[in-house]
Structures are given as C-alpha cells and as structure tokens.
Amino acid sequence: MMKKTVLALSLLFAGRLLAQTPNWSEHIAPILFNNCTNCHIDGGIAPFSLVGYEKAVAYAGGIKSATSNRTMPPWPADLQYQRYAHERVLSNEEISAIANWVDGGMPKGDTTKAPAKPVLKKGGTITNPTRNLKMPDYTVKTTSDEYRCFVLPTGFTQDQFLTAIEVIPGNLRVVHHALIFHDTGSKPAQLDAADPKPGYLSFGGTGSSTSDLIGIWVPGSEPYFFPNGFGIKLLKKGNIVLQIHYPGGVNNVIDSTRVILKTTTAPQRQVAIQPALNHNAPNLQNGPLYIPANQVKSFNNKYDLPLDVSVFTVGPHMHLIGSSIKAFGVTPNKDTIRFVDIPKWDFHWQRSYTFRKVVKLPSGTSLRGQATYNNTSSNPLNPNSPPQAVSLGEGTGDEMFLVYFWFTLYQPGDENIIIDNSVLKNVSKTSVIKTEATRIYPNPTLDFAWVSDIRFTEGTYHWSITDMTGKIILKGSDIMQSGKRCKISVSDLPPGAYQISVQQGNIRFNGRLLKQ
Ligand code: HEC
Structure with a gap:
C-alpha cells in the first residue's frame, strides 16, 4: 500500500x-x-x-x-x-x-x-587558411541582374590541393549567390583588362573554357570541407575567378567579397564538381528547355556513368519558376540510390547537400533527374505578370536544369567513409518551404503585414493589393524598411483573401494574404 x-x-x-x-x-x-x-x-x-x-x-x-x-x-x-x-x-x-x-x-x-549571446560572424570559420583572397571594392549600381567575375590571383608557387573553401560575402544585401572557379588560362585576365570597372561582366560561366567550378555560395551557406585525404587540384599558374550575382535595382552599394582557401601540397585524391545531369542534349531527354506561358511543364535528364565513382555532395540548380527537382541513380542491378528530392523548389534557398557517408555509384549507373517548372501566375516567384514564355539561359528570368556532383574515381572502401556521424535528429514531417508563409507575416493579419524577400534591396518599391476577382483595390509606392521588408497596411480592407504584389526593379513578389 x-x-x-x-x-x-x-x-x-x-x-x-x-x-x-x-x-x-x-x-x-x-x-x-x-x-x-x-x-x-x-x-x-x-x-x-x-x-x-x-x-x-x-x-x-x-x-x-x-x-x-x-x-x-x-x-x-x-x-x-x-x-x-x-x-x-x-x-x-x-x-x-x-x-x-x-x-x-x-x-x-x-x-x-542562458548561453552567451551570439555575435555577427565577420571573419571566416576556416582556421589558419592558406589564402584569404579579397576582391577589389566594387560599387554595385544596376537596374537588372548583374553577373560579374573577379579574377583573384592565388600567388601559389607550387601546385596545391584544395581541402576547404569558404566565401564571406562583403555585403549580404546585394550578394545573391556566388560561384567560385579555378582557371588555368589567360582569358579571365584579358576579359578583366577589357572591362573598365573592377572585374568583368559575364552571364554564362566565366567566359573561359579553362574554368572549373570549385565552390558555390548561397545565403546561409557553411564552408565546404572535403573529406580527409581528398581535394581539388589547383595548379600554381591558376587564378581564382569569383562570379557574383547581384540583383537588379541596386544603387551605389559597395561589395568586397572574400574567398578563403585551405590547401595542402601533400597529394590528395582528386575531386571534381560537374553538372552530370544538365539541360543540354543528349542529357536532357525531352528538350529543349522551354516553358510556354501559363503552363506547368516537366523535364527529365539522364546520364549513364562510364566508370565507378564516389560521390560526396549534390547541388541542384534551377531559377525562379522551377517548382520541384529530384535526382537519383539506378544501378545496373536496378537498385535506386536516392540523391535529393526538393518538393517545393525555392530559388532563394538553393544549396548543396552532402551525404552522411560517401556514396558509391558503380559503372553503368544511370543518373536521373526530374524537374518541374510552373510558369503560371499561381507561382508566387514568377517574375513575369502576366506569365511569359521562358527558355534556357543564365539570367534569373531564364531557366536552367542542373544537378552538380562532387565526385572522385571510386576506390574500394570509399563507401565506408563517414562524413558526419552525429546522431540524426528525429524529424517526423517533410520539411517543405512554404514560400508565401515565410515571406508575408503575420498572416492572417488584422492591420498590417510585412512582406520580405531576400532579393529586395534598399530604395523604392511599388506595391498593390488585388482582390480575389483580380481587381486592383489599393496600390502605391514606398521606401524599403531596414531588413529588406515592406510594411503593407490592410486595416481598411474588409476581411478576406487578397493577393499582394511588391515590385522592385525587375524583382516581383506575389503572395496571398488573409485579412481577419
Ligand atoms: C539561412 C538563414 C536563416 C536561418 C538559419 C533561419 N532563418 Fe528565419 N528567415 C530568414 C530569412 C531570409 C527570412 C525572410 C523571409 C524570406 O525572405 O524568405 C526569414 C523569416 C523568418 C520568419 C518570418 C516569416 C515566417 O516564416 O513566419 C520567422 C518567424 C523566422 N524566420 C524564424 C526563424 C527561426 C525560429 C529560425 C531558427 C529555428 C530561423 N528563422 C532560421 C533566414 C533564416
């Protein structure tokens, strides 16, 4: 008892x-x-x-x-x-x-x-880097998307292997994303000399056939560390070419982004980063990549591996009207190896995904990609209103279909290499970015809502509120508040569902707001 x-x-x-x-x-x-x-x-x-x-x-x-x-x-x-x-x-x-x-x-x-208050990280995460390369100060002043390449000499006197790489954006408000290349030719320096401003304009890659991708930066990226014993070979005569995408509508903002490299002269197994799944023939199965206005269209691509390879990381890439992307491999004995599934693609949150263990892909494995593009007005990220036909290209208004692979030639035992053995978090629900929810808040609202979008920059914007019949009921223009967000007052509107549009330069945000 x-x-x-x-x-x-x-x-x-x-x-x-x-x-x-x-x-x-x-x-x-x-x-x-x-x-x-x-x-x-x-x-x-x-x-x-x-x-x-x-x-x-x-x-x-x-x-x-x-x-x-x-x-x-x-x-x-x-x-x-x-x-x-x-x-x-x-x-x-x-x-x-x-x-x-x-x-x-x-x-x-x-x-x-309570834990100590975090402070804004200004320096890098990589300790004792071999190189901390800073591009010259560049004053961004552009009404449309600008892709600019900066040539950064490494000053290496010996060939090196890259074992870790990090990008520190000079100005988070204007550095949209960055690609880092290694180039062994003289073309980038020539292009730089021909452009009166620092660096040179280049919409495609770097404009040079001797450039190899060695890193990608998007907002929120962590540095990339290659697994122990692996690295990308950097010849001493090569330069780093940093390509930065600045959004349109930026007026006199200075950027000076840095690239941090950790290298070693000790021989490493060589890694390459290649878009093995891409939008070019014969890889693209049902091309060309062309999405007529007001259509939802899906594409498949495929590449059969001629060799055994070991893969560390994958990085899918599409632009604004991309709505989902998936990649997997089918081995010769019909096993499916899952790479990545992004059920709701969001251009702003593209990143690369590194596997917890190195993945072996036997020779003959068929890499497969599937991508869907929503070129209707129901896609809040559609840059065109009304929608317009979109085809393959480098501008954010064009589309792409790429899946990059960070890989090396397979050696027995690679599949046992552990990249991260931390305990997996218990995650029950699919994590899907709900674009509208994240960018209009509070939602529903009684009086006003913030609209935020990482593409916004300081300066003027135009806004409009449309009712469910498609009629514009309120519109105006205002100055962006700090933190790239606009305050839209809806206190005078009757309760109901509305479409909010915010336009800045050629960047347009569309989303749904519920007024209580
Ligand atoms: C990689 C950067 C990043 C991280 C990490 C991040 N956020 Fe955000 N968050 C943003 C950005 C940028 C926005 C503005 C919306 C946009 O432009 O997508 C935002 C918007 C929000 C909003 C307002 C919109 C909404 O969804 O209601 C909330 C609340 C929020 N974040 C909470 C959090 C919390 C809580 C965490 C951690 C558990 C977190 N965020 C982690 C970048 C981040």
Whole structure:
C-alpha cells in the first residue's frame, strides 16, 4: 500500500517535471542560438534579429508557426527521401519545446543559465587558411541582374590541393549567390583588362573554357570541407575567378567579397564538381528547355556513368519558376540510390547537400533527374505578370536544369567513409518551404503585414493589393524598411483573401494574404 503511494507520487512528480514550461534561458535560447541566429542577427541576412529574450518574445508567434511548419530554418530537401551531413533542421522535441514555451507564457528563466549571446560572424570559420583572397571594392549600381567575375590571383608557387573553401560575402544585401572557379588560362585576365570597372561582366560561366567550378555560395551557406585525404587540384599558374550575382535595382552599394582557401601540397585524391545531369542534349531527354506561358511543364535528364565513382555532395540548380527537382541513380542491378528530392523548389534557398557517408555509384549507373517548372501566375516567384514564355539561359528570368556532383574515381572502401556521424535528429514531417508563409507575416493579419524577400534591396518599391476577382483595390509606392521588408497596411480592407504584389526593379513578389 505504502509502496504504491510512493510510486504514484513519484510518477505524478515526473509528470509535472515533463509538463513544466520550458524557459528561454535554459531551453529556448540554445535552440535559437544554434539554429537561427547565424541569419537572424543584426546585420545578418534575415529581416530581424532573434538574439535576446525581448526579440524572441516579440516574434514568438512567428517563431512557433515557422518552426512547426518547418519553414524555418530553411532546409528545402525532403528528409523522408534522404538524410544528409550537417543538417540544419530542428528535431520534433525542439519544435515542441518552442510551442510549449510560447503557449506557456514565454517564461524568461534564470538568465545566468542562458548561453552567451551570439555575435555577427565577420571573419571566416576556416582556421589558419592558406589564402584569404579579397576582391577589389566594387560599387554595385544596376537596374537588372548583374553577373560579374573577379579574377583573384592565388600567388601559389607550387601546385596545391584544395581541402576547404569558404566565401564571406562583403555585403549580404546585394550578394545573391556566388560561384567560385579555378582557371588555368589567360582569358579571365584579358576579359578583366577589357572591362573598365573592377572585374568583368559575364552571364554564362566565366567566359573561359579553362574554368572549373570549385565552390558555390548561397545565403546561409557553411564552408565546404572535403573529406580527409581528398581535394581539388589547383595548379600554381591558376587564378581564382569569383562570379557574383547581384540583383537588379541596386544603387551605389559597395561589395568586397572574400574567398578563403585551405590547401595542402601533400597529394590528395582528386575531386571534381560537374553538372552530370544538365539541360543540354543528349542529357536532357525531352528538350529543349522551354516553358510556354501559363503552363506547368516537366523535364527529365539522364546520364549513364562510364566508370565507378564516389560521390560526396549534390547541388541542384534551377531559377525562379522551377517548382520541384529530384535526382537519383539506378544501378545496373536496378537498385535506386536516392540523391535529393526538393518538393517545393525555392530559388532563394538553393544549396548543396552532402551525404552522411560517401556514396558509391558503380559503372553503368544511370543518373536521373526530374524537374518541374510552373510558369503560371499561381507561382508566387514568377517574375513575369502576366506569365511569359521562358527558355534556357543564365539570367534569373531564364531557366536552367542542373544537378552538380562532387565526385572522385571510386576506390574500394570509399563507401565506408563517414562524413558526419552525429546522431540524426528525429524529424517526423517533410520539411517543405512554404514560400508565401515565410515571406508575408503575420498572416492572417488584422492591420498590417510585412512582406520580405531576400532579393529586395534598399530604395523604392511599388506595391498593390488585388482582390480575389483580380481587381486592383489599393496600390502605391514606398521606401524599403531596414531588413529588406515592406510594411503593407490592410486595416481598411474588409476581411478576406487578397493577393499582394511588391515590385522592385525587375524583382516581383506575389503572395496571398488573409485579412481577419
Ligand atoms: C539561412 C538563414 C536563416 C536561418 C538559419 C533561419 N532563418 Fe528565419 N528567415 C530568414 C530569412 C531570409 C527570412 C525572410 C523571409 C524570406 O525572405 O524568405 C526569414 C523569416 C523568418 C520568419 C518570418 C516569416 C515566417 O516564416 O513566419 C520567422 C518567424 C523566422 N524566420 C524564424 C526563424 C527561426 C525560429 C529560425 C531558427 C529555428 C530561423 N528563422 C532560421 C533566414 C533564416
């Protein structure tokens, strides 16, 4: 009798402990500082900071919904399809802790137990780099997308192997994404000399046939470390060519991006980065890549491997009207090897995905890609309103279909190389970026909504609100608020669903807002 009571009491006590509301200092701050504040920090790429208790409280509702929908942190690949090294996702437990904290009145807890406040990272993550190459200051002043290449001499006196690479954007507001090439020819220097400004304009790759891709940077990217013993060969006579994409509508903003390289002269197994799945014949099965206005169209590509290879990383690439992309391999004995599935493509959150273990692809494996493009007005990222035919090209208004592979020639045992053996987080739901939800908030709203988009820059923008019959009911222009966001007031509108459009230069945002 006595024993039973004690047991019942202790169970009750345990239950209470579990049900205890999490507090910011001990439970929530660590989640936010580990998963959010690399972007959500003053001067970071996100439109507001989540550093400090007051900030977390101010955005509590949004934090709860963005984490439970898995729209934040951004991680577009479907984790039911494949799991990756260094995933930036929250576990189910972390998501419930946030929800319980918000629902439980957001207690602060004992602030002496809170982790140290994160600070904006200005330097690199790679320690003791071999080279820290800074491009010349460049004043960005453009009304349309600008792709500019900067030639950065390495000064190497011996051939090297690249073992880690990192890009530090000079100005997060204007550096959209960057490709880093290694070039052993003289063409880039000639093109640079012919262009009066720093660097040279180049819409395609670098404009040089001797350029090889060695790295990719997009907002929120971490540095890339090759597995131990592997690297990309850099000849001493080569230069780094940094191609940066600046969005249109930027007026006199200075950028000076840096490329950090870690290299060794010790021989490494050679890695290459190639778009083995691409939009060119004969790879593209049902080309050409052309999407008529008001159509949803899918394409397939295919490449049969002539050799055994080992793959570390894949990186899918499309532009604005891309809506989904998937890549896998079918081995000669018909096993399917899953690479990546992005059910809702979002141009802003393209990134590369590194496998947790090196993946062996036997000779004869058929690499397959599937991509769908939504060129209708239901696609909030469609840059054209009304939609216009889109074909293959380098501009953000054109389309592409590429899947890059970071690979090396296979050697026995490669499939046992572990890249990340951290414990996998428990993730029950597919993580899919819901574009509209992330960019219009709060949504639904009573009085006003913020519209944010990482493509926005400072300066004027035009906005309009359309009702469900397609009639424009309000429009105007305004100046962008700090953090690349616009404040749209809807307090005078009757409750209902509306379409919000914001236009800046040739960047257009469309999304749906619910007014309560
Ligand atoms: C890689 C950078 C990055 C990381 C990491 C990140 N965010 Fe964001 N977040 C953004 C950007 C940029 C926006 C603005 C929307 C846009 O342009 O897509 C945003 C928007 C938001 C919004 C407003 C829109 C919405 O979805 O309701 C909330 C809330 C938010 N983030 C919360 C978080 C939380 C909480 C975390 C961590 C668990 C997090 N974010 C991690 C970049 C990031």
